[in-house]
Amino acid sequence: MTIPAHVQVLLKRLREKFTPEKLREQMAACDAPFRTLRPVRDATEKSVLRYWERLIGPASHIDRDLIADTASLAAAKSYSGNIENYIGTVKVPVGVIGPLRVNGINAARDYHIPLATTEAALVASYGRGAYAATKAGGISTAVLYEGVIRTPAFTFDNILSAGLFVEWVVTNIKALRSAAESTTQHGKLSSVEPVIDNNVVFLICRYTTGDASGQNMVTIATHALCEKIVADCTVPIDRWYIEGNFSGDKKASALGLMTGRGRKVSASVILPAAIIEKTLGTTTQEMLAYGRIADLGAKLSGQMGAQAHYANGLAALYIATGQDAACVAESAIGFTRMEARGDDLFCSVTMPNILVGTVGGGTGLASQSAGLNILGLKGTGNGAALAEVTAALCLCGEISIVAAIAAGDFTRAHQSLARLR
Amino acid sequence: MTIPAHVQVLLKRLREKFTPEKLREQMAACDAPFRTLRPVRDATEKSVLRYWERLIGPASHIDRDLIADTASLAAAKSYSGNIENYIGTVKVPVGVIGPLRVNGINAARDYHIPLATTEAALVASYGRGAYAATKAGGISTAVLYEGVIRTPAFTFDNILSAGLFVEWVVTNIKALRSAAESTTQHGKLSSVEPVIDNNVVFLICRYTTGDASGQNMVTIATHALCEKIVADCTVPIDRWYIEGNFSGDKKASALGLMTGRGRKVSASVILPAAIIEKTLGTTTQEMLAYGRIADLGAKLSGQMGAQAHYANGLAALYIATGQDAACVAESAIGFTRMEARGDDLFCSVTMPNILVGTVGGGTGLASQSAGLNILGLKGTGNGAALAEVTAALCLCGEISIVAAIAAGDFTRAHQSLARLR
């Protein structure tokens, strides 16, 4: 059989439904008139209801009342800095785990952690990991790096001009830094690393951003830096772009994996053999045995780094605390390690791209703000601590899933916890 | 300066705050007593309030009322199949865009699309792309592949046993398929691909999963397949695991990029020059010029595939419609292309790992279900259409961001739309 099965199945299914002529018609561009929604920036109860007039049809009034419930209508204005074309809210269920003991440089106490998800077994699994880790004395954590990136790109007629441009940037770095930092109270430009590909120059601009996640802050600062360049630079620039799709914003990248983006955090715990047996229902040796297979699977399948399911914990925590959930794409890479320490088990995660803030973004919204308050980490001075708690949380998830699969419990847990749907 | 700036900054900051002794104490394991939360599977109003008794302290009663509002308390039971340790809901604001015209094999009409996000400018940007694409006659889409993966792993004493095991599996494939498919009404096993690394065998089990996203379905089916193997196989198996961390579940992987996971969808549109100028405020040539830089940046920074920000649209749609937001980590990879077609611009995305369902998971929850109803895609028969709409949405986002950066509008948009926070 020379053609893979899945190709044949797909073709057969298509043929049963369509002739080529039918498909050609269906897939062609169509200039039937349409009426686009009028954009709304500053939402009001009225603007919400006007939208719903258009949505009723496929959607029902019941649907409207579920999304545009009374509270969401009343709060319309409060969302105006966070969304456009507002029509209400989706309610994501939140579970809580804890206390999780964190012995970190920046986070150093017991935390209850809110997790927003619709996937059964997730909260239970992380909770189990947190219990084992806390019982073992807690998770040590450290922020190892901090730096949000923007990478504007500049194009030139040739490589020599590109080189002279880099020289100009290096010579004028102080003025450029001033321009960048003048736009922000909390952002500091820590380095500018030029990368040349012949006639194109990318400038990797790294910033510390205080307690904010900082993606908008670095955009604005870098824009000012670029405008200063464009105004003063003696080398003729062909075109320039605020972002050369190089920074790793919203996607897994080798750059982020290697040099970090946002905060790089490492977290670890040594689980005593007795706790593994009693709490996790398996043994140090069985966890190590599966850890080796999981690591091999990560490499064979071409992961970036090697880990089991950071994304689960990250998405749940990001949603519950008003972080940018799209950043899960870049945050969910890193390195999980498990090693024997005598009869006990050393477990660690090192996550180079944690993007969280305790001010700005969605953190100021009402229920998200409440999520941060559960952690006790809302507002100024808590950004690094939240990053450490995030890594500690992900470590709990790794411990729990490795134990579950090693013990053969994984399927059972999912089957039973999703039973009530 | 031999040591990178960021290392020096971090060390200096630490030294100002801590002595090594202080840190040693703070980071050490600590056996202070703690009281873990009692796990709750079947939430009730009472169980929710009991949790909040523990959370009040860092959190306030106001926080409680924001998360455990009356409706969330009343609905506690309805979330029991989707979350454990339920304490209420987080309200994620939803914006709407559309109509977006999709001319697809499975999705073939105009759609309004709900997007849940806390990031200013996202909805406006996708809305602008949707308007341009619809004005251009709509987006052609096609599901190119379907197959959710589980990859159990088996270990043996040596490579010969691994080989004999594979032979046994191949010989008994019909019985194994029956075992797997007996657990599910909608899941079909389309292929089993053995991958050997010396004494370890991974079986890549690919399924079609009907209209469900299907991650639990394939876990349960594969568990049955494995138990059949373990019961009948004549080759002695050392250990086995339901998942060898090979399937790409919840993480970007080369396997997913190359062979697909979930649904692989391609979407394209040809934007006439006039629409680019009028709607997007730039030109075909300027978009192509930036497209080349964006593609170069993607490669230089070591992305998987090359795209700008699929994650934004994916996260917003996944949250609004009850998909698994953690899957953004694996879905947000793929290939965006832009090419001249005379004076016009061909734009496409090909996304190999779209994981969406219109039944199961979080799709049955009240407000999420309402999100699907806005699309008119709730329930049986709509899975493939939702996948096509998802890809079409991401194409709108690519068009809009490329145009914005090409035109120099990107920073301005973010600055202005986040102004009200």
Added chain:
Amino acid sequence: MTIPAHVQVLLKRLREKFTPEKLREQMAACDAPFRTLRPVRDATEKSVLRYWERLIGPASHIDRDLIADTASLAAAKSYSGNIENYIGTVKVPVGVIGPLRVNGINAARDYHIPLATTEAALVASYGRGAYAATKAGGISTAVLYEGVIRTPAFTFDNILSAGLFVEWVVTNIKALRSAAESTTQHGKLSSVEPVIDNNVVFLICRYTTGDASGQNMVTIATHALCEKIVADCTVPIDRWYIEGNFSGDKKASALGLMTGRGRKVSASVILPAAIIEKTLGTTTQEMLAYGRIADLGAKLSGQMGAQAHYANGLAALYIATGQDAACVAESAIGFTRMEARGDDLFCSVTMPNILVGTVGGGTGLASQSAGLNILGLKGTGNGAALAEVTAALCLCGEISIVAAIAAGDFTRAHQSLARLR
């Protein structure tokens, strides 16, 4: 210091040597007349000497006699199917190691292995590994996959045509296979896997190629397959290309890593503790400890797979036996594992992209043929055995370098063995 040190150093060095004006002049295109070398396909003594007339100047007569020595001049004609513009030969020194005991499916005896390299310590290191492995009873090997790839690409006006094209290919696969296989006695087409990116279709054509490395064989066969398509296909093809730069030919790729290219071979041995101590001067525990670090380093630095230095053994064996040395780029990826087996050490390599032949290519040249004869693997029937020996060799290299670094011997060995230069 905002600008990395290396940028500043490079700029400073440039400035000391050049003004921008000087550089601009030096780097500009220059239309000074030149006289290109006349291409020669069928080399003769005369053609060689005519070339050298042009080369004398920077090169001396001594240089000529070193490359165009009497034997190389006399053999000029014999190289005509392997090189153009022949001017003589470079002499690469060959060292021998062995016997290496291989207990494989295809290679099952003791081998002496010729290694061509100019790097001190390489032969000694591989020899040490071979001694340890043979003393341990030899290396078990197995070919796990075979399939050389060509991936022609076809472009269409839109995705629907691309889909119809795939359907046509699937429907006509028998005729296409006949066309491909009609060009070759040994090549068999084992699968054709279509990959669609919107309006572009790549066909992954996999072949077994008998005892040849087979890269030309599959090019010619695939060309025939494509011409058959172009002649008969009813779907209008826009453009087509014999290779869409997708096959992984001459470069590391995730495709090759995951599905194999050429032959995939796994090799393993269990080293008794006593042999590790006596022969390698270290211990099982120390090798495992370093193995964990080496694996972590591989992941942190973003390798494909995880291994130490396959390339050393591969390049040396490929050159000594007339293989295509450029294929080192694709062959030098894979997976090295080390695990405790009681007090002993299990070591394995799994290499998905070994490209070797025992007929064709450079294997028929005089000294290269002699290299194959040392192995006893020249000619028909030996391709798979040579692939297994190659993997076994690389395993020896991994064992030796891991032991050397674990024992702290690595620097010493290189310092001492390069001392005579």
Added chain:
Amino acid sequence: MTIPAHVQVLLKRLREKFTPEKLREQMAACDAPFRTLRPVRDATEKSVLRYWERLIGPASHIDRDLIADTASLAAAKSYSGNIENYIGTVKVPVGVIGPLRVNGINAARDYHIPLATTEAALVASYGRGAYAATKAGGISTAVLYEGVIRTPAFTFDNILSAGLFVEWVVTNIKALRSAAESTTQHGKLSSVEPVIDNNVVFLICRYTTGDASGQNMVTIATHALCEKIVADCTVPIDRWYIEGNFSGDKKASALGLMTGRGRKVSASVILPAAIIEKTLGTTTQEMLAYGRIADLGAKLSGQMGAQAHYANGLAALYIATGQDAACVAESAIGFTRMEARGDDLFCSVTMPNILVGTVGGGTGLASQSAGLNILGLKGTGNGAALAEVTAALCLCGEISIVAAIAAGDFTRAHQSLARLR
């Protein structure tokens, strides 16, 4: 068909040849006595012939005389610093191309380039590219980065100790640099970048290495640096290793792709439309059309970077000039770009990991030295120029293969040039 075809074919073939019992026996460890070759460091004619006594059997006296020819016997001693267990030389045919005009920062004249390969069509193809580029006024080149890497690894009891270690290193960097640089006349330590993964610290030590490729130089210097650390560091080190398998030595890695290893060089040329038509037999538009497909194929198949076949030119030049051929594995990654410049074609390559030297390694051997003399680049002061010529050569190869595939000539060329074998 649930099981892939290639698995079934392989299993069938095995079954025809073997029973499991037969295989079990054949693959088992075997303790038959063997007599290992006695290692020889300082080769003599006698030592060579003694080895051959052992090799005769599978190999013949004719084979011996082809490898251990009179000249190779006489030169035995001269190879002693480059190889162990010497048994003679393999003769790799060399073709020449040129002149290739290079307008570089470091290489700025016309060069004839020796290429050692056994693959038909390679020299002709690169020669054609060189002709087109020279006719277009030559190739502009620039070294953009220089830095050979060693990355020793240190392990600690926990992350706090790892952090204190980094602080110690930063504080003592001057003394460490002195220790490193005291071992070498030409090596300079340009940066030390610590990378922490919990309790493990890797130090990325970057050096400039003058005109040598420098891999041994940096090993020795880093060894001294490490010994200084071990002697003086106040933080207890658990274990340390001269190389943590992090540097990318002999393998493609994201680290090398992103930050460079050896020399990073960019090379470009603008090919006038007329030259493309006359010399390359195709057009700017056709080359661009294929260039887009080749770029897409690179991304779809998961290459590092995107290029066609750097490895061919690299391997041929490395072998002909005494470079380390194993470094092809790391050098053969990078970025090829093609863009329209009006009717003409801009082509560039940027190669981050070129590892070449004009002193040291194999460059001092007789015929390899002659190879460098053909280039006029032997000895001190030429390292950077050779790196630029290398990149220019690879650009010629990219131009030629893209033109050949665009024009449909690729198969024909390989078929015809290999015809004489």
